[in-house]
Amino acid sequence: MYFSHHKKCREELRRRFVKAELALFKIRYETDDREERQEFMRVHKFGWAEADDKEMQLHGDKLAEASSWSTQAANAQEKYYKVKWTRVPDLVEKRRVFLKDGMAYVPAREQSSIVFQEFSSSLEKALERTAKELPRLDEDTRIVPILDNLSQGFLAGVSSEWTSASTTADGDEITADMVDELARKHFPMCMRNLHECLRRDRHLKHYGRLQYGLFLKVLGLSIDEAVAFWRRSFSNIQDDKFNKEYRYNIRHSYGLEGKRANYAAKSCQQILTSDQPGAQDSHGCPYRHFAPDNLQTALLSTYSSQGLTSSDLPEIMHTVKAGHYHVACTRVFEITHSAQEVKKGDGVGGGDSVTHPNQYAARSRELEKAILDARKADMDGDVPMS
Ligand code: SF4
Numbered sequence: 001m002y003f004s005h006h007k008k009c010r011e012e013l014r015r016r017f018v019k020a021e022l023a024l025f026k027i028r029y030e031t032d033d034r035e036e037r038q039e040f041m042r043v044h045k046f047g048w049a050e051a052d053d054k055e056m057q058l059h060g061d062k063l064a065e066a067s068s069w070s071t072q073a074a075n076a077q078e079k080y081y082k083v084k085w086t087r088v089p090d091l092v093e094k095r096r097v098f099l100k101d102g103m104a105y106v107p108a109r110e111q112s113s114i115v116f117q118e119f120s121s122s123l124e125k126a127l128e129r130t131a132k133e134l135p136r137l138d139e140d141t142r143i144v145p146i147l148d149n150l151s152q153g154f155l156a157g158v159s160s161e162w163t164s165a166s167t168t169a170d171g172d173e174i175t176a177d178m179v180d181e182l183a184r185k186h187f188p189m190c191m192r193n194l195h196e197c198l199r200r201d202r203h204l205k206h207y208g209r210l211q212y213g214l215f216l217k218v219l220g221l222s223i224d225e226a227v228a229f230w231r232r233s234f235s236n237i238q239d240d241k242f243n244k245e246y247r248y249n250i251r252h253s254y255g256l257e258g259k260r261a262n263y264a265a266k267s268c269q270q271i272l273t274s275d276q277p278g279a280q281d282s283h284g285c286p287y288r289h290f291a292p293d294n295l296q297t298a299l300l301s302t303y304s305s306q307g308l309t310s311s312d313l314p315e316i317m318h319t320v321k322a323g324h325y326h327v328a329c330t331r332v333f334e335i336t337h338s339a340q341e342v343k344k345g346d347g348v349g350g351g352d353s354v355t356h357p358n359q360y361a362a363r364s365r366e367l368e369k370a371i372l373d374a375r376k377a378d379m380d381g382d383v384p385m386s
Contacts, residue, residue, distance in 0.1 A: 013177035176229035
């Protein structure tokens with residue numbers, strides 16, 4: 001299950017799902033005729049109590065005051081229903097109801113607000129219950145692909161949670177010169193592959209440039225450093241051609257040209273499912289897009305200096321075969337960071353699986369920084385007091 005491993009992602013999906021379902025429900029509710037609506041209320045006991053005459057007399061002015069347009073209604077003896085205020089937070093927030101002893105007095109015409117609130121909270125509860133059951137469903141090969149498909153639809157347009165700000169917590173901008181070393185120490189397989197192809201071919205095709213360029217941007221490469229990086233990397237290309245064909249696109253991806261959008265780096269999900277790479281391309285996710293033999297060779301040559309051995313391969317390939325590419329990537333992260341005390345199951349922190357290449361790199365840099373800080377503190381502590 002791709003999404004079930006990342007809490008923020010799951011919450012975002014649930015929020016979107018509830019929002020979409022609520023919008024649909026509202027349309028259906030509002031287009032039902034009065035009788036259908038009454039029948040609906042009768043069947044679903046919403047547990048609201050009608051305010052009695054005594055209460056109406058006692059609070060009449062306040063009820064009328066609660067919303068400017070309800071004066072008339074109050075005078076016309078509009079029915080009011082009492083519900084716990086927590087059930088109509090939208091009305092409370094807009095001060096459209098009178099509150100007394102924790103109860104909100106909702107005019108009949110605002111009943112729909114209670115219904116909508118009830119609808120989304122029961123849907124949320126059901127989704128949470130389902131989420132708890134999901135790990136057990138993971139074994140079920142029939143349901144999981146359907147759920148995965150559904151969740152993909154809802155993820156379209158989810159903004160990247162990995163922005164420059166979140167990955168460069170210390171404000172440490174990176175420079176073009178640093179990229180080789182950063183790649184060697186911190187990049188996930190997709191970006192290692194792009195980096196190596198770029199070094200080998202002195203060129204990357206469009207989608208490769210896009211995937212790698214946005215990743216580097218979020219990693220902290222400023223626009224000037226990015227232009228310098230790509231200029232030097234495309235060393236077979238003349239200045240003229242570079243300026244004409246590439247400089248604009250780099251500036252564009254930094255939101256400095258065209259519609260000036262601040263493009264987010266691609267998440268694993270986007271890399272895995274959109275713009276499928278052809279034989280000549282180097283973008284994509286190697287766990288998914290490489291042939292098994294190539295993947296094993298690439299993994300060994302890329303990560304053996306960080307502790308990955310051929311005895312780790314069967315487990316990784318097993319997960320790849322099952323289609324859990326991000327799990328394989330997470331396992332590689334754990335293995336290649338075991339020197340920093342990362343154990344199996346730790347993932348990229350708190351047991352999370354990899355969901356974004358920048359998350360992978362950021363966590364890897366964080367671990368390195370923690371070790372360096374600890375060493376520094378040790379050394380400072382070792383200085384003898386004079
Ligand atoms: Fe890159 Fe994500 Fe694939 Fe890992 S799982 S290689 S981070 S796309």
